[in-house]
Amino acid sequence: MGRLGRRGKEYLVTLNLLRKNPLSLAGIIIVLSFIVVALFAPVIAPYPSDATDVHLARSLSPVSWEHPFGTDDMGRDIFSRVILGSRISLEIAVVVIAVSLGVGIPMGAAAGYMGGWIDETIMRITDMFLAFPSILLAMAIAAALGPSLTNTMIAISLTWWPWYTRLLRGQALSIRERTFVEAAKSMGVSKKRIIFQHILPHTFSSIIVQISMDIGYVILTAAGLGFVGLGAQPPAPEWGLMISIGRTFMPQWWWYATFPGLAIMIAVLGFNFLGDALRDIMDPRLRT
Amino acid sequence: MLKIEGLKTYFYTYKGLIKAVDSVDLEIGRGEIFGLVGESGSGKSTVALSTIRLVTWPPGKIVDGRILFQGDDLLLKTDEEMRRIRGSEISMIFQEPTTSLNPVFTIGDQIAEVIMLHQNAGKDTAKSKTLEMLNEVGIADPKRVFGEYPHELSGGMMQRAMIATALSCKPRLLIADEPTTSLDVTIGFQILQLIKELVSTIGASVMLITHDLGIVAETCDKVAVMYAGQVVEKGDVKRLFENPMHPYTKGLLSSLPGKSGLLEGKKSILSVIKGSVPDLISPPQGCRFHPRCELAKESCTKDKPRLHEIEPGHFVACLTCNN
Numbered sequence: 001m002g003r004l005g006r007r008g009k010e011y012l013v014t015l016n017l018l019r020k021n022p023l024s025l026a027g028i029i030i031v032l033s034f035i036v037v038a039l040f041a042p043v044i045a046p047y048p049s050d051a052t053d054v055h056l057a058r059s060l061s062p063v064s065w066e067h068p069f070g071t072d073d074m075g076r077d078i079f080s081r082v083i084l085g086s087r088i089s090l091e092i093a094v095v096v097i098a099v100s101l102g103v104g105i106p107m108g109a110a111a112g113y114m115g116g117w118i119d120e121t122i123m124r125i126t127d128m129f130l131a132f133p134s135i136l137l138a139m140a141i142a143a144a145l146g147p148s149l150t151n152t153m154i155a156i157s158l159t160w161w162p163w164y165t166r167l168l169r170g171q172a173l174s175i176r177e178r179t180f181v182e183a184a185k186s187m188g189v190s191k192k193r194i195i196f197q198h199i200l201p202h203t204f205s206s207i208i209v210q211i212s213m214d215i216g217y218v219i220l221t222a223a224g225l226g227f228v229g230l231g232a233q234p235p236a237p238e239w240g241l242m243i244s245i246g247r248t249f250m251p252q253w254w255w256y257a258t259f260p261g262l263a264i265m266i267a268v269l270g271f272n273f274l275g276d277a278l279r280d281i282m283d284p285r286l287r288t
Numbered sequence: 289m290l291k292i293e294g295l296k297t298y299f300y301t302y303k304g305l306i307k308a309v310d311s312v313d314l315e316i317g318r319g320e321i322f323g324l325v326g327e328s329g330s331g332k333s334t335v336a337l338s339t340i341r342l343v344t345w346p347p348g349k350i351v352d353g354r355i356l357f358q359g360d361d362l363l364l365k366t367d368e369e370m371r372r373i374r375g376s377e378i379s380m381i382f383q384e385p386t387t388s389l390n391p392v393f394t395i396g397d398q399i400a401e402v403i404m405l406h407q408n409a410g411k412d413t414a415k416s417k418t419l420e421m422l423n424e425v426g427i428a429d430p431k432r433v434f435g436e437y438p439h440e441l442s443g444g445m446m447q448r449a450m451i452a453t454a455l456s457c458k459p460r461l462l463i464a465d466e467p468t469t470s471l472d473v474t475i476g477f478q479i480l481q482l483i484k485e486l487v488s489t490i491g492a493s494v495m496l497i498t499h500d501l502g503i504v505a506e507t508c509d510k511v512a513v514m515y516a517g518q519v520v521e522k523g524d525v526k527r528l529f530e531n532p533m534h535p536y537t538k539g540l541l542s543s544l545p546g547k548s549g550l551l552e553g554k555k556s557i558l559s560v561i562k563g564s565v566p567d568l569i570s571p572p573q574g575c576r577f578h579p580r581c582e583l584a585k586e587s588c589t590k591d592k593p594r595l596h597e598i599e600p601g602h603f604v605a606c607l608t609c610n611n
């Protein structure tokens with residue numbers, strides 16, 4: 001351990017793992033910049049009011065220094081709109097993941113630890129949700145509720161939580177058989193405490209990896225809903241919606257659909273790389 | 289202190305009904321160290337788990353019997369009452385200290401958790417009590433160990449920490465399920481000495497589960513030998529070792545490697561008990577030991593032997609050696 005201490009040594013190991021895998025580093029950089037851009041979107045965007053403004057005089061102008069990604073049919077700066085769109089994507093992702101965790105963790109942990117009829121009931125309900133392809137289910141729910149951003153979040157959340165319930169159940173099932181859980185029981189620790197204090201901390205690493213992977217997919221799903229017109233509505237600067245409108249201007253005004261598309265691609269890739277990186281970092285077998 | 293009467297614990301599996309514990313009677317007196325001996329699968333651990341009602345359903349279930357602890361039947365207690373008894377009145381230590389400690393918490397946190405749970409203690413009191421306990425179980429640097437994670441300690445140290453947890457609330461009964469099996473012999477010996485010492489200061493009784501007759505001879509006052517879910521012989525350690533009656537007990541004792549022969553460089557053939565533990569789904573009729581028994585008679589294959597007192601405090605369940 002030496003001068004660095006235990007913590008310091010762990011950080012060094014982590015840094016070393018990252019250095020060995022440039023994709024992990026790329027993932028971290030992409031995700032961090034995505035979050036910074038999303039948080040400070042109105043400050044960073046050169047034309048923050050172009051979320052809604054219309055400037056017909058400069059419609060569909062090509063890529064230039066003034067408009068790095070060109071402008072759309074309403075003359076709005078696409079660069080600004082892509083930046084503003086990151087905020088919507090992040091918001092949807094955070095809400096969906098938070099809801100899924102909020103529902104999935106307690107339900108999955110209860111199902112896995114308690115077993116019996118509790119397990120049966122919870123798992124059959126999740127099976128009902130998993131019986132439909134998730135994108136179709138999300139579309140159906142969004143269509144039923146009416147297209148809007150809030151409803152997009154509701155629709156995706158409803159299709160997302162069963163995966164976390166399953167993940168947690170599987171983890172709880174295997175951890176509850178470990179001796180330390182039995183030891184805790186033999187010391188009179190309550191069920192609630194065993195679930196929250198003794199079992200949950202062991203599931204964190206897989207939950208964290210799952211979250212980082214899922215953020216990318218949630219962004220993709222939200223963009224998909226926007227693209228088919230069941231998500232955000234014009235003039236919201238949502239990436240999927242922008243591609244949907246921009247595709248009618250292909251190929252002559254290629255920049256309209258291309259840049260929002262690239263934004264989706266880079267964001268999703270970034271979260272996937274991050275997920276892989278986190279899995280490596282938290283795998284004790286790679287750490288020694 | 290603890291009196292188990294007619295305990296039956298069955299496991300309902302897909303393959304069939306396993307009578308893991310089949311009519312077991314035991315009595316452990318105050319301050320007594322009681323050895324429970326038997327091969328793997330003889331049901332000794334199930335007796336222990338039944339005593340603190342930690343047999344999990346499905347597949348296991350206590351179907352009959354009484355477990356009287358300080359006069360109260362534990363099988364009639366509610367789950368909440370039972371939870372309060374575990375850890376404070378009866379506590380348990382397990383075979384593998386490496387897996388019985390939660391790897392994500394420090395040693396100190398785990399011991400303090402139990403103290404806070406049962407003694408209504410605040411964080412600071414719990415911490416000082418934990419340090420006291422760590423000191424009592426012979427850990428040289430309690431302050432450092434308090435903040436360490438299980439993987440940073442040796443097996444012996446971890447078992448000491450487990451003992452500290454188990455004894456932190458001064459229980460009346462300590463159940464130790466093969467506490468030294470995973471440790472090397474010298475450390476195991478120290479751990480047994482420690483358990484002996486500590487329980488005698490707090491006046492607790494011990495149910496010591498082991499398959500090692502050497503340990504029984506050294507630490508226990510009384511002993512029960514289990515075979516295929518039943519007690520075949522029980523009594524004072526001294527009497528039982530001097531005068532083993534049941535062929536199974538005799539077999540176990542003679543299959544201990546003798547020290548003298550090894551030291552003199554003589555090679556003698558280790559005697560073994562033929563065959564292996566029977567399948568408990570369809571155990572042998574009559575005496576469960578008869579297929580492996582050299583003294584088996586015709587009647588052993590039909591009649592079930594009952595425990596019979598052959599000398600004061602020495603019981604044997606055998607048809608051939610009862611008379």
